[in-house]
Amino acid sequence: MSQTLGSTIERARDRDREEGPCAQQVVELLWEDGWLEVCPVDRLTPGRGVAVLLPDGRQAALFLLRSGELYAVGNRDPFSGAWVMSRGITGSRGTGPDAVPTVASPMYKQAFDLRSGACLDEPLTPEGEPAGLGSYRVRAVLARQEVSA
Template sequence: MTTVTATARVELQTPEGWVAVCDRDRLTPGRGVAVLLPDGSQAAVFTDRQGTLYAVANRDPFTGAYVLSRGLLGSTAEGRVYVASPLLKQRFDLSTGECLDDPAVAIAVHTVRLG
């Protein structure tokens, strides 16, 4: 007999409701995963070393490339957790979406939970 254990699923809130996007164990602290949402848009899902989940738009507004999931996480001296774009290195606050290097630019932030 084989025992199957349930894996926690990461879910994002969409206008249609909560959508499961990946298994929790697929996330590595400090690295992202790109996910496709039902409306065709992409999100970048991250977890930090404390286990906090974050989800933001995957599109880098400076280049138009869908690469933020490939960025690295860091934090400011004030404790703001950010992802640095792998292309031009702009940093985006994962809680607010604000670009820390150009406050006139921001990315969408998604509500995320474990389901």
């Protein structure tokens, strides 16, 4: 799932003008029974991914695209078994409003849809398993920092 940061950034600036610069944007990932805070937005580099360790020990690959959209998919490459998808190359398939945001595996270069985690090149791994990454809902929200005096 994706969310564009532009409107969230604008709301953060408005809030800072009203309440001071104690608000910061954080990325949250929907996990089991609620939203899990994973990192501050300013730690993300547009066009690159980061690995996120989840409470059950699995990993997600979190991406901030240059367009400002956030995506999270599983970090394990189903073809190699390596936990490397966060190091993949982001791009798209198609053009215009039908373009599909993608990440290419750094191992064997299969492209995956960042919206769903589906592999766009091969439906199955060589072992006959489904070749998807899975996906997570993510959002950027304003978080309040507590300051003690």
